[in-house]
Structures are given as C-alpha cells and as structure tokens.
Amino acid sequence: MEWLSIIPIIVVLVLLFRQQNMLVAGFVGGLLALIIAAIFGESLPMVTEEVDGKTVDVTLNLERAYDQFLSTIPEMLSFTSPIVNSAAAAMVAGVGGYAATLELARRALRGRVEYLAAFIVLLQALAAYAAGLGAGNTVITAPLIAAAVGATPGVIAGMAIATAGAFTTSPSSAESALTSQLAGLEDVTPYVDTMRPIFILAVISGMVIAWIDVKRRGGVFVRSEEETGVEINEASRTYELDPQTSARHLWKLSIPALFLLGAVILASPINSLLTNAGLAPIVSPLFYISITIGLVALLAGQSLNDAAQAFVDGAGFILLRLLAVGVFLAFINMIGDIGAFEFLGSTVLAAAPGSLVVTAAALLGFLIAIPAGAYSVAVMGLVGPALASAGFGPLQLGFVMVAIGLGTQISYVQLNVAALSYGFDVSIPRIVRTNAPFVIPAAVVILALSWLFAGG
DSSP, X not given: OGGGGGHHHHHHHHHXXXXXXXHHHHHHHHHHHHHHHHHHGGGSOOOEEEETTEEEEOOOXXXXXXXXXXXXXXXXXXXXXXXXXXXXXXXXXXXXXXHHHHHHHHHHHTTBOHXXXXXXXXXXXXXXXXXXXXXXXXXXXXXXXXXXXXXXXXXXXXXHHHHHHHHTTXXXXXXXXXXXXXXXXXXXHHHHHHXXXXXXXXXXXXXXXXXXHXXXXXXXXXXXXXXXXXXXXHHHHHOOOOTTSXXXXXXXXXXXXXXXXXXXXXXXXXXXXXXXXXXXXXXXXXXXXXXXXXXXXXXXXXXXXXXXHHHHHTTHHHHHHHHHHHHHHHHHHHHHXXXXXXXXXXXXXXXXXXXXXXXXXXXXXXHHHHHHTTOHHHHHHHHHHHHHHTTXXXXXXHHHXXXXXXXXXXXXXXXXXXXXXXXXXXXXXXXXXXXXXXXXXXXXXXXXXXXXXXXX
C-alpha cells in the first residue's frame, strides 16, 4: 500500500497543470495526505527526522500539519538577501534608473538588444555562480532586461537555465557542499572542477536561447504592448526617456542601478579578496543597499526620507510571493511526511537497469523538484543518501544535482521563479509555463549526458 503515498503528488500536479491556484492545489494535496495518513498510516513508507540529535519517526496528523504550517512560512520569509535586493531594485526602478540605463544601451547598440539580452543572462549566471544562489541576483538583473524587451519567453527561460546551472555547480552553494559531502569529498573543489563543463554549457545555452528569441522578435527596445504582444515592466512604461535627453542626466539616473548591479555581482569575489588579505568582508547587503539609497537621494532628486520609504515599499511584491510559496510548501511537506518522495526514490532506483541508474536518478530528482523545489538542496537531501550508498561519485551525483536544479525552475515554490515573477512583473504560473518548453528539453540533454558520461 506504499504507493498510496504518491497520490497527493499526482493530484497536486494535475491541479497545477490545469492552472488552479497553487494554494488550492496544495491544500487539496495536503488534505489528501492527512486522510491517507489517518486511514493507511501503518502501510505507508517510514519517514524519520533529526530532533535534538536523535532520529525519530514522523507521523502526519493535525498537530504535525499545524507545525509544518507555522514553521515553513517563516523559513521562506527568512531569505533576507532576495527580499532586500528586490526592494532596492524596485526603488531604483521607481526613479527611472533601469530605464535610463537601457536608454544608454539603446544608443550604444543602435536600438538592438539581442546582445544585451545575452549579456544579462551571462551576468546573471556569473552572479549566481559567485554567490551560490540565484534569486538574490535575479531581482536585480530581471527588471533591467524586462524594461527593454518585456516578458520575452526566451530571456526568462535563458536566465532560469543559466541560473540552475550556476547554483548547482557553484563553489559557494549549499548544493555543491551537500553533493561533495555525499560523494565523500573533503572539499567542494573536485566537484566544482568536474561539473564546470556543465556550468559552461548551461550558460551558453541560456545566452543562445535569449539571443535567438529577442532576435526573432526584431531585436528592438519594447515601446508598447500593442507592438509586441507581450507585457512590459512598469518602469519602462512610466519612464519613457526622450531621445534628446542628455547623456549626463541619463548617467545620473543610471549610477544607482549600475552600482547595485555591480555590488550584487561582485560582492562575493571582493569579500573573498578581503578575507584572503586578512580584512573583514564588508560588502554585505546592508553595505551596498545603504549606499544605493544614498545615491538615489543624491542623484535622482529625491529626499533621503522618500528614498528610504521607496525601499520599504518595494519589498511588498516579493514578500507576497514568498508568503504564497511558504504556504504551498507547508502542504508539500505534509505530503513528504507520508513517505511519498522516499517511495518514488526507492521504486525508480530498484526498477532501473544498471546502465540507466544514474539517468533514472537524475530523472527522479527532476520530477521531485517540480512539486518540492523550494529548496533544491532539500530535494537532494531526499534522494542523495540512497545514491551515495549505491556508490555514486561526484560526476554521477552532479548530474542528479543539475537535473534537480532544472526541475526547480518549473516549480511553483522555487525562490528564483518568484524572483523572475517579480522582475518581469508577471505571475508565478506564467513563469512556470514560460520556462517549461525550454527547461524540459534542457533536462533531456542532461539526462542524455548522464547516460553517456556517467552511466554504467
């Protein structure tokens, strides 16, 4: 009767694919999990967790469901870096910083932005690789390109694919740390070196996808929804700058945006240099966002009070999305409490032929990440121990980790998806629908590579 544990997952996915609100889908799945646990509890897979250093069995009931609800939402709202970065990005956009930056780019590129789209994907990937996470950078880079080309599918998907390839292979990420630990490595460097070709492949793929899509649409700056048929960022709609606007004025408005973008991308390398020199790593969000607020007040004609208030107001959009993601994830965790993911893992690995075990594990990770991808490292925590005990090395585990990362980019509960939603000013379901036609083929490529280079 262990197969009953996966019924709530199937129901959630069906409801999501039928474009039901993700909270409705999550509630139905969580309720089904409670009912199944109450009726068939003794027949479900065993789930354990660590509590005060001890391993205890998990039993899903109303009390456990309530605890999941109370604990998961604060966990999502504890991601302070994306929250403060998105607030700063909204503040900068509100004074026309991104629009001015793009007007300068328009003049330099003579109106064509396919190269800018590819470059933004590269910046996003490098920032995610340096920081070990993507969402905090996405909320800065996405509005910049959204103001130019709107919610262009290829740009959104290109950023998602490059981001997934970056944080799953980064020397700074929790994903790399866990994968290296599971592989029995004492340091992440061997894993990072092994997976660097996959990182480069993901970045190049994302850049090409963005370049081709923008080029196909004409490669020109968006001026109206009627001209393109796609939504555009509000900042570009509000701050249409006249071609005769002086370069000096454009640079004044652009400096806060360029400083914020540079600080987000370069914070990790600069801090590493400072640490190696025996100095304190000072380039934190508190440091560069304080300077950004000051630059907005100094250069954009706002008072310091107005700039600070705009920063606070700018956090509203991402906070609402994180709240929704936290509630949905609480329901997904309830499904996890009845052993759904453990059952999927053991079933897939047992059924796969020897030469396809790695590919099957990567496919499993990809599929699990779709409903449960808020924490890609948590998904790896579900399937990774069994893979490590089966003798998987850094390369094999790396393919699984990258597949998980790609799966998160079509997950309704993933923070980078929420950040893309914020940056391109469209709904989370639309981001998922936009990414899917690009992410799924990318996952197929990873599965094929896992068979060619890590199978058998």
